Amino acid sequence: MAFLLLWSPQLNALNRYYYPIEIDPHQTIQEKLPHMVEWWTKVHNLLCQQKIQKCQIAQVVRESNAMLREGYKTFFNTLYQNDIPLCILSAGIGDVLEEIIRQMKVLHPNIHIVSNYMDFDEDGFLRGFKGQLIHTYNKSSSACGHSSYFQQLQGKTNILLLGDSMGDLTMADGVPGVENILKIGFLNDKVSRGPGPPPSRLAFPSVPVNKRSPST
DSSP, X not given: OHXXXXXXXXXXXXXXXXXXXXXXXXXXXXXXXXXXXXXXXXXXXXXXXXXXXXXXXXXXXXXXXXXXXXXXXHHHHHHHHTTOOEEEEEEEEHHHHHHHHHHTTOOOTTEEEEEEOEEEOTTSBEEEEOSSOOOTTOOSTXXXXXXXXXXXXXXXXXXXXXXXXXXXXXXXXTOTTOOEEEEEEOBOSOSSOSSSOOHHHHHSSBOOXXXXXXXX
């Protein structure tokens, strides 16, 4: 799609500048926060300049190489069949993520997505984003302002938390009544760089190495 071609060089420039900050093990999360807000804000502003139409999203997803991790169908369907809630906290674009899951035919009623959703004008053009900005380091139930959803899950005392960044470690913060959390981190890149194990190997109890999925 034309808007993606126009956007990519600028997006890549932002990624080259901000991504090293995101994964820098020598900076604290508090030090990274203003950079993450700045990064996401610039990306959203770029998108708003491209005259993106709501009707384009499904076609963009169809023509992309976006995919979910291997075994996604079994995972999604098993949760649905056993009435287990699946909450997806994503710093990406909720409309795109939802469309990917829909086209993969696993968008079940038990799924709740917390992400950056586009706001379209009456003519269907992107004019901004709804609600609070969600970036890598504020993906928690309390920070994202979806506490009412998590209140509905009272009685669910066990959480399986899956993530691929250090910011994902806090995604279950603020969920009421939790007794047990198993955290699994996917090591997407930087597998062998550096003299020691990456921070994610130290922070997550379980860290499988896997092919990268779309950023969330």
